Amino acid sequence: MINRFLMSRFGPSLTGAVVGVLAPVLVFLGNPGNMGVCVACFGRDIAGALGMHRAAVVQYLRPEIAGFILGSFVSALIYREYKPRAGSAPIIRFFLGVFAMVGALIFLGCPWRAYLRLSGGDLNALWGIAGLAAGVGIGIAFLWNGFNLGRSAPTAKASGLVMPAFSVLLLVLLLLAPQFGRDAAGLPTGPIFFSKEGPGSMHAPAFIALGAGLLIGWMAQRSRFCTVGALRDLFMLKDPHLFYGILALLVAAIGTNVALGQFKLGFAGQPVAHTNALWNFLGMLLSGLAFTLAGGCPGRQLIMSGEGDNDAALFVLGLIVGAAVAHNFSFASSAKGPGPYAAVAFAVGMVFCLAVGFLNRGRVSA
Amino acid sequence: MTDKILVDARGLSCPQPVLETKAALESARGNTVEVLVDTVTSRENVLRLASRMNWKGTWEETQEGTFRITLEK
Numbered sequence: 001m002i003n004r005f006l007m008s009r010f011g012p013s014l015t016g017a018v019v020g021v022l023a024p025v026l027v028f029l030g031n032p033g034n035m036g037v038c039v040a041c042f043g044r045d046i047a048g049a050l051g052m053h054r055a056a057v058v059q060y061l062r063p064e065i066a067g068f069i070l071g072s073f074v075s076a077l078i079y080r081e082y083k084p085r086a087g088s089a090p091i092i093r094f095f096l097g098v099f100a101m102v103g104a105l106i107f108l109g110c111p112w113r114a115y116l117r118l119s120g121g122d123l124n125a126l127w128g129i130a131g132l133a134a135g136v137g138i139g140i141a142f143l144w145n146g147f148n149l150g151r152s153a154p155t156a157k158a159s160g161l162v163m164p165a166f167s168v169l170l171l172v173l174l175l176l177a178p179q180f181g182r183d184a185a186g187l188p189t190g191p192i193f194f195s196k197e198g199p200g201s202m203h204a205p206a207f208i209a210l211g212a213g214l215l216i217g218w219m220a221q222r223s224r225f226c227t228v229g230a231l232r233d234l235f236m237l238k239d240p241h242l243f244y245g246i247l248a249l250l251v252a253a254i255g256t257n258v259a260l261g262q263f264k265l266g267f268a269g270q271p272v273a274h275t276n277a278l279w280n281f282l283g284m285l286l287s288g289l290a291f292t293l294a295g296g297c298p299g300r301q302l303i304m305s306g307e308g309d310n311d312a313a314l315f316v317l318g319l320i321v322g323a324a325v326a327h328n329f330s331f332a333s334s335a336k337g338p339g340p341y342a343a344v345a346f347a348v349g350m351v352f353c354l355a356v357g358f359l360n361r362g363r364v365s366a
Numbered sequence: 367m368t369d370k371i372l373v374d375a376r377g378l379s380c381p382q383p384v385l386e387t388k389a390a391l392e393s394a395r396g397n398t399v400e401v402l403v404d405t406v407t408s409r410e411n412v413l414r415l416a417s418r419m420n421w422k423g424t425w426e427e428t429q430e431g432t433f434r435i436t437l438e439k
Binding site: 007009079081083087143149152153154224226229232236237241296311 | 378380382
């Protein structure tokens with residue numbers, strides 16, 4: 001019954017509404033402001049917790065991400081949609097993930113968080129959403145001209161178990177937080193790092209965060225909720241059913257934020273956000289283009305990796321590596337503003353994405 | 367006896383199966399269009415497009431897990 005509804009035209013709307021309620025509740029329970037769920041921020045925190053970057057304020061093994069993958073995995077198994085597949089330009093997808101994350105960390109959020117920021121009253125998100133739409137628009141131009149990354153093919157059944165196993169491993173590391181590394185003074189340090197202050201130190205109770213992640217993962221798998229597909233299908237095909245998912249998310253999240261006293265309208269002083277309009281726009285433009293070329297928003301890529309899509313899994317690993325790169329190369333923004341090398345990151349990312357767009361064309365179908 | 371147009375969209379990412387199907391439906395001129403996809407997501411997306419363009423769709427699953435969608439005006 002509920003499955004029927006989730007698979008119908010209204011499925012993305014129901015999923016959006018649930019995300020819109022759960023995300024502000026997770027903030028209320030301890031997650032950073034307007035960051036109830038954010039694939040970019042959480043991927044960045046995971047990269048930090050694994051020591052891949054050493055920005056001490058953004059290190060935590062966010063259980064929501066493991067929940068998305070595991071929720072999708074279980075759902076795909078139950079409904080016979082677990083179909084391991086691979087081989088559609090994996091290395092290109094990996095780097096699309098890298099640059100999607102670099103762009104998202106210039107803006108400070110994935111598309112989900114762009115809408116969640118807006119629903120908390122953060123008007124800077126409007127620039128990001130405009131940039132996202134522009135990036136999707138460029139991606140659409142490539143799609144109209146025959147862009148594609150080639151076919152994937154069915155592959156070893158067991159390959160689809162890797163990402164769910166990786167998710168379980170992240171949860172085990174969250175629980176055990178091993179400290180068998182030693183610093184110069186011989187004191188325990190790493191390999192797992194948790195922030196003592198800053199956004200990384202703020203989190204809802206882990207089992208609630210995991211539960212929310214599992215529920216969202218399951219619902220998103222059934223409904224194909226996708227924030228990039230939403231704009232793409234609206235512009236390209238005049239099909240709004242995914243876009244209604246975003247509207248439902250916005251309405252539910254604004255309502256929940258107001259009810260919890262978390263709604264604060266304005267540009268200045270917003271949580272984990274900066275006020276530089278140009279870089280909010282350009283960061284999300286780069287991200288939006290990378291997501292469109294890869295075929296879906298980062299949340300959707302996580303869900304597909306849970307279904308056994310090896311190529312989506314590589315995109316996800318690209319996101320995590322991209323987060324490490326963004327911080328290690330000072331590409332990432334902070335609440336103070338864009339990082340000193342944001343322009344370099346943007347230029348390199350755009351050259352890569354445009355090259356991918358121009359070089360991968362031609363019909364693959366009869 | 368009309369010709370059949372075949373669209374093999376197996377293994378393609380979103381939104382390619384839908385775009386390929388759309389192009390085929392627009393040039394079909396009353397013929398039957400057959401679309402091959404290999405995920406339930408693509409199957410539903412293709413059927414949704416077809417119904418929005420007023421085409422009738424049926425599908426069957428082959429042994430290898432491919433969905434064979436038949437679209438008729």
